[in-house]
Amino acid sequence: MTEALLTVTGLTMRFGGLKAVDELCFEARRGDITAVIGPNGAGKTTVFNCITGFYRPTSGSLALAHADGRRFPLEHMPGHRIASRAKVARTFQNIRLFAGMTVLENLLVAQHNTLMAATGFGVLAVLGIGRYRAAERAAIDKARFWLDATGLTGRADEPAGALPYGAQRRLEVARAMCIDPVLLCLDEPAAGLNPRESEDLNKLLLRIRGDGCSLLLIEHDMGVVMRISDHIVVLDHGKKISDGTPAEVRADPAVIAAYLGEGDEDEVAAEAVAS
Amino acid sequence: MSKRSDPGPQAAPQAGDQQPGVLGRLAGGFRDAGLSALVAAGLFVPMVGLVTNMGPDGLRLRFRIGGALVVVALVFVGRLVMLSWRARPRSEAVRDNRALAERLKRAGRYIAPALLVSAALLPFTDSRYYVDLGTLVLTYVMLGWGLNIVVGLAGLLDLGYVAFYAVGAYSYALIAQTFGLGFWVCLPLAGLLAACWGVMLGFPVLRLRGDYLAIVTLAFGEIIRVVITNWVSLTNGPNGITDIPRPTLFGLTFSMEGGPGTFAGFFGIEPTTTQRVIFLYYVIFGLALLTNWVTLRLRRLPQGRAWEALREDEVACRSLGINVTTTKLTAFATGALFGGFAGAFFATRQAFISPESFTFIESATVLAIVVLGGLGSQLGVALAALIMVGGLELLRGLLSWLGDQMHNPVFLGIASELPLYRMLIFGLALVVMMVLRPRGLVSGRTPSVSLGEPHEIAAELVAQGRGA
Numbered sequence: 158m159t160e161a162l163l164t165v166t167g168l169t170m171r172f173g174g175l176k177a178v179d180e181l182c183f184e185a186r187r188g189d190i191t192a193v194i195g196p197n198g199a200g201k202t203t204v205f206n207c208i209t210g211f212y213r214p215t216s217g218s219l220a221l222a223h224a225d226g227r228r229f230p231l232e233h234m235p236g237h238r239i240a241s242r243a244k245v246a247r248t249f250q251n252i253r254l255f256a257g258m259t260v261l262e263n264l265l266v267a268q269h270n271t272l273m274a275a276t277g278f279g280v281l282a283v284l285g286i287g288r289y290r291a292a293e294r295a296a297i298d299k300a301r302f303w304l305d306a307t308g309l310t311g312r313a314d315e316p317a318g319a320l321p322y323g324a325q326r327r328l329e330v331a332r333a334m335c336i337d338p339v340l341l342c343l344d345e346p347a348a349g350l351n352p353r354e355s356e357d358l359n360k361l362l363l364r365i366r367g368d369g370c371s372l373l374l375i376e377h378d379m380g381v382v383m384r385i386s387d388h389i390v391v392l393d394h395g396k397k398i399s400d401g402t403p404a405e406v407r408a409d410p411a412v413i414a415a416y417l418g419e420g421d422e423d424e425v426a427a428e429a430v431a432s
Numbered sequence: 433m434s435k436r437s438d439p440g441p442q443a444a445p446q447a448g449d450q451q452p453g454v455l456g457r458l459a460g461g462f463r464d465a466g467l468s469a470l471v472a473a474g475l476f477v478p479m480v481g482l483v484t485n486m487g488p489d490g491l492r493l494r495f496r497i498g499g500a501l502v503v504v505a506l507v508f509v510g511r512l513v514m515l516s517w518r519a520r521p522r523s524e525a526v527r528d529n530r531a532l533a534e535r536l537k538r539a540g541r542y543i544a545p546a547l548l549v550s551a552a553l554l555p556f557t558d559s560r561y562y563v564d565l566g567t568l569v570l571t572y573v574m575l576g577w578g579l580n581i582v583v584g585l586a587g588l589l590d591l592g593y594v595a596f597y598a599v600g601a602y603s604y605a606l607i608a609q610t611f612g613l614g615f616w617v618c619l620p621l622a623g624l625l626a627a628c629w630g631v632m633l634g635f636p637v638l639r640l641r642g643d644y645l646a647i648v649t650l651a652f653g654e655i656i657r658v659v660i661t662n663w664v665s666l667t668n669g670p671n672g673i674t675d676i677p678r679p680t681l682f683g684l685t686f687s688m689e690g691g692p693g694t695f696a697g698f699f700g701i702e703p704t705t706t707q708r709v710i711f712l713y714y715v716i717f718g719l720a721l722l723t724n725w726v727t728l729r730l731r732r733l734p735q736g737r738a739w740e741a742l743r744e745d746e747v748a749c750r751s752l753g754i755n756v757t758t759t760k761l762t763a764f765a766t767g768a769l770f771g772g773f774a775g776a777f778f779a780t781r782q783a784f785i786s787p788e789s790f791t792f793i794e795s796a797t798v799l800a801i802v803v804l805g806g807l808g809s810q811l812g813v814a815l816a817a818l819i820m821v822g823g824l825e826l827l828r829g830l831l832s833w834l835g836d837q838m839h840n841p842v843f844l845g846i847a848s849e850l851p852l853y854r855m856l857i858f859g860l861a862l863v864v865m866m867v868l869r870p871r872g873l874v875s876g877r878t879p880s881v882s883l884g885e886p887h888e889i890a891a892e893l894v895a896q897g898r899g900a
Contacts, residue, residue: 209751210750211747211750211751236750236751237750237753237754237755237756238753239753240750240751240752241753241755242753246751246752247751249747249748249751253745253747253748253751254744254748255740255741255745255748256744256745256893256894256895257740257744257877257889257893257894257895258737258740258741258744258889259879259881259882259889261879261881261882261883262737262740262879262880262881265734265737265881266734266738266741266749266752266754267752268734269734269738269741269752269753269754270753270754272733272734273734273735276733282729282733283726283730283733289733293881297881297883301883313882313884314879314883314884314885314887315887316889316890316893318893319893332752333751333752336752336753
């Protein structure tokens with residue numbers, strides 16, 4: 158499977174005089190785990206925010222192609238449509254759960270659009286008419302599936318804000334998966350996880366890929382990146398400096414220079430790349 | 433009153449090393465209470481101890497030291513009591529607190545049904561005063577529940593809720609008078625018109641959060657009032673609208689003639705004024721229950737969950753494909769709908785409305801009810817409305833009764849003024865309540881759906897919707 162899922166062409170994002178992303182071009186292929194790496198401030202999260210509609214790019218195009226041939230120009234779509242129509246889901250660098258709602262409620266909010274369709278513009282369901290009950294049961298079943306997949310079934314009724322950090326990360330992934338995405342964008346999913354949790358996360362991500370969802374990943378933990386990525390894009394100062402398989406990127410002198418030459422504080426990354 | 437965190441031995445009994453003796457602690461306590469009394473004296477001797485009287489030759493100053501001394505003594509004793517209460521070992525205090533919370537929770541299960549039953553039975557007391565008061569309280573309960581959708585669930589701070597109340601009231605009055613339609617036809621129309629205004633308010637404020645949102649909604653409330661005041665040809669301006677039609681019970685009126693077509697005539701009973709009062713009471717009771725029922729239903733539906741998710745994290749909502757715009761607009765519209773219903777009821781109950789009734793203080797009262805009750809809590813809002821509206825009224829009665837009992841010359845001058853202290857006492861009580869329960873009377877959140885036994889979610893985890 159080498160067909161392009163997401164094609165980024167000439168993506169530029171300016172904040173005033175600052176060019177956070179500069180003429181970036183890359184492709185994420187269907188069924189791949191594509192990692193975007195780079196030193197701090199390289200513009201990785203900005204790229205993510207452009208893809209998921211939180212920023213409107215200054216110029217360039219972001220084309221998403223579904224397997225059935227439908228194409229979505231993400232740069233022109235409002236943020237919520239990118240999730241509901243184009244089926245691009247994301248997680249956040251600083252976890253953004255609905256802390257005061259339970260784990261299960263978090264997963265049901267993610268299925269808002271599916272559930273809303275069954276409420277008859279909200280009016281019929283208030284009166285108890287229609288097929289909302291069945292829709293909710295289906296939604297709970299789907300939530301239960303992802304709870305099992307992330308090992309959170311036992312905590313379904315706990316408030317999301319009370320979960321330990323690792324569980325919150327997993328819940329965020331589960332919540333994003335509840336919108337049935339074709340592309341899941343993960344912003345540093347392994348940040349702050351211990352090696353065991355990180356290993357579990359790898360398994361979860363590989364499983365998600367196995368189920369047919371492609372992944373786009375920003376990550377500093379090179380252990381995760383090198384082990385599970387199919388394809389790596391390296392950014393520095395908003396520009397792409399390398400692009401290829403993990404082995405190719407690891408051997409690329411430009412990458413080593415970017416990480417080592419600048420004395421970046423990210424030593425783990427530097428070591429991993431250099432080794 | 434004295435909110436200094438005093439380093440005295442009583443204020444913070446540190447574990448172990450330098451525990452002073454009982455005598456030392458007692459002396460410290462008295463010193464602290466003395467200081468508080470001193471501050472109180474500084475405040476209250478001029479405020480309570482000096483009275484100005486209009487004499488034949490201008491203002492004359494009169495002294496009333498006795499009254500001031502009573503207040504100062506109260507502060508002294510109060511501070512001592514507070515200190516001795518705080519001086520208990522921490523573990524004991526924590527245990528007491530837990531036991532209290534547990535008891536409250538158990539009692540809470542019975543409070544709602546008890547309130548419901550007593551509200552349903554209130555007219556049987558046959559006291560016009562209590563039924564009128566009950567009607568007023570229920571109007572505010574309904575307004576509180578309506579605003580709770582916007583502020584409590586969706587987390588959008590709305591300081592102009594009275595605008596929808598006004599739109600509802602004027603819609604009813606104008607439609608009923610112009611087209612000669614009855615209350616029950618106009619009620620949904622008034623609600624829908626208010627909901628339209630809710631959407632119209634929603635559009636400009638969609639991009640605003642927190643303080644900015646509050647200011648714009650405040651302005652909206654004022655704009656509506658000013659337009660009503662100045663659009664004399666439509667609304668009759670400051671003179672208001674009179675002779676607004678009264679509601680009917682399936683076509684039966686409550687007029688005093690008692691002929692055919694009236695309530696009394698149909699049932700063959702003597703017409704009395706209380707019949708209409710009681711009928712109005714049950715109308716607002718039903719409307720309030722409708723508000724509650726719809727809100728409880730909506731909370732368990734995707735729309736309600738989206739509101740709460742919006743309060744928790746707007747950015748995350750957007751990333752999950754929720755249309756934040758429509759979610760906010762539906763919250764404003766639903767809240768406004770119930771505000772409009774309440775307004776229509778207000779108009780038909782008073783039979784007279786003028787812009788005077790829709791000032792900012794109404795918005796503030798309703799918002800205070802929601803905040804005091806606990807954002808998002810239906811029971812809390814009902815309790816808070818009962819306290820804020822009913823309690824305030826009963827306090828007035830209590831104070832004038834107390835005033836009548838004071839024959840001692842020490843209280844000379846205070847006794848007659850006592851009912852005027854109502855707002856002071858009430859404000860103080862509110863401050864104390866918010867210090868003790870900063871997240872409102874009923875602060876937890878009940879999950880809308882659960883796999884197993886649902887557990888209350890602690891208020892600390894629930895966002896207050898001030899924007900990310």
